[in-house]
Amino acid sequence: MNRAENIEHLTDFSELSNSELLENISLMKDKAAYYHSRELVRLERMKTKAIITNLELFERLKNQYEETRSTPPNKWFEKWEVYLLIQAEAEKRKLFQKAG
Structure with missing residues (x-):
């Protein structure tokens, strides 16, 4: 089940299965620019x-x-709360284990 489109509205990530978590992380990384632009639209409306x-x-x-606009999408994404x-x-x- 792919919830990447609306993942920022999910409040309890514990309800996702392991495969859903990994799939969504992968899909979200591929869509960093998309989420960055959505955040800009959200802030503009607010x-x-x-x-x-x-x-x-x-x-x-x-x-x-x-600040969000001047940050490259991939950099912003790495610090995105969601x-x-x-x-x-x-x-x-x-x-997975953190590198380092």
């Missing part, structure tokens, strides 16, 4: 709403947007 209601939040989102969580779940299950 900025648009925040400028009307909360200028402080708008400034934070604006800075986050600029990727780190799913990778941690795979490591917890000892599906």
Whole structure:
């Protein structure tokens, strides 16, 4: 079962099987640029709403947007919270060992 398209909406990665975890990690890595662009769209929408209601939040989102935009997709992806969580779940299950 491939959940890579909506993996960022999944809150409990423990419900995935071992093969689903590994498959999604692989698919997610291949789609780093896609997830990067989706994050930019998400931040842009949040900025648009925040400028009307909360200028402080708008400034934070604006800075986050600029930082994300200026980071290459693969670098951003390696630090993306969703990727780190799913990778941690795979490591917890000892599906692969960290290099180093």
